[in-house]
Amino acid sequence: MLAALASGATGGAAGLTLVDEDVANPANGMVAYVTNGWATPWMVGAVHLCLTGDSLIDRSGRGVAITGTATFLPVNGGNLQATTVTSTTTATVPTGGTAYGWLNSGGVWRFCRSIADWSGYVTEAGGTLTIGAGLVYTRLVYTVTPLTPTQLAKIEAADRLLFDVGASMLLGGTSNAVSSLDRDPLTGRLVCGTGDGVSVFKGLRRVSYFDEVVLAATTSDTVRGVALRGGSLLIGTAAEVGVVQDAIGGKEAILAGGPRPVGAGFNARGVTTDATPLDLAPRVPIGERETVMIEARIVGRVVGAADTERLTYVRRATYYRDAGGGITLQGSVQTSGTDTEVTGAADATLAITADWVTARVTGVTGKRIRWEATFTVTRISEENSYAA
Incomplete structure (x- = not known):
């Protein structure tokens, strides 16, 4: 059930959903799912398989059955995980689609924009998607919707930040239940309140997390409401209301000759x-x-x-x-x-x-x-x- 709504995002008991709408062609829009255990890349149109690197579980929402074996390891000490295929992996998908995601070759991560880019490891024939043994990959998506160069560039740019050392992309804390959302129109940051704290996202990357341990003045992690504008974050919990402010306020930044956070x-x-x-x-x-x-x-x-x-x-x-x-x-x-x-x-x-x-x-x-x-x-x- 939908519990929270903000520009380009919805939330409920199962986690956070990010939406990049194509106003002219709604069927070509993109969506990404975020929980406290896994998160998808941007998925375009009619997606029939999404492997996020942490398991052989389809995260597209279709529940596609997958056969095969693999191992999983974190990438650069962050939330992102990589899959090493130890035996041929297969899944049933519609024919004629394409697959995008990340391939590791010789220790270097490379973004694959189509099945042809996977160096023969990923193929589709007769409705069976096959992933060959020995492939190291993450965030593999199969879709039957043709992708535009603009969409592929956005997917690659959003994912690339997740390879940074220690990068976060999951909901902080132990709760997936999103209770409140707000997006700052000045910075584009999205703030998400759950039953266990507040996560702040810039694109697909989580840039901050607050709970009662971080905010010593609060005694509850159960968030009822959030609001974010410029350098000020307002958090309402089951016990009290708190405010988190950036180190430099808006007027002080103006006087110091810095960028103005109040509407450009x-x-x-x-x-x-x-x-x-x-x-x-x-x-x-x-x-x-x-x-x-x-x-x-x-x-x-x-x-x-x-x-x-x-x-x-x-x-x-x-x-x-x-x-x-x-x-x-x-x-x-x-x-x-x-x-x-x-x-x-x-x-x-x-x-x-x-x-x-x-x-x-x-x-x-x-x-x-x-x-x-x-x-x-x-x-x-x-x-x-x-x-x-």
């Missing part, structure tokens, strides 16, 4: 299928007593093999909001450079929606267009500047 930019996305205007999400919030300059670089691409529109726009505008008032546009939305478009009816702009500013796009009738906007936000207010 983000991406917004959406899909149009006709000429009806669409507000991309997420949007830019503007609070009272704030003045904000927003620049949005907006790109639209027709879904499919050929992009028949090739839409690009750059928009910039300044907004302000006085105490007790609504958002006001200073002047007009400005165009930077020259718009690129094939159909003149397509368009993009910035627009006010209640307490937010959004990238508003207009598509083309009869065409499915995926849109992405990269925002750069510069704001000043009485809440984030000592000048007040």
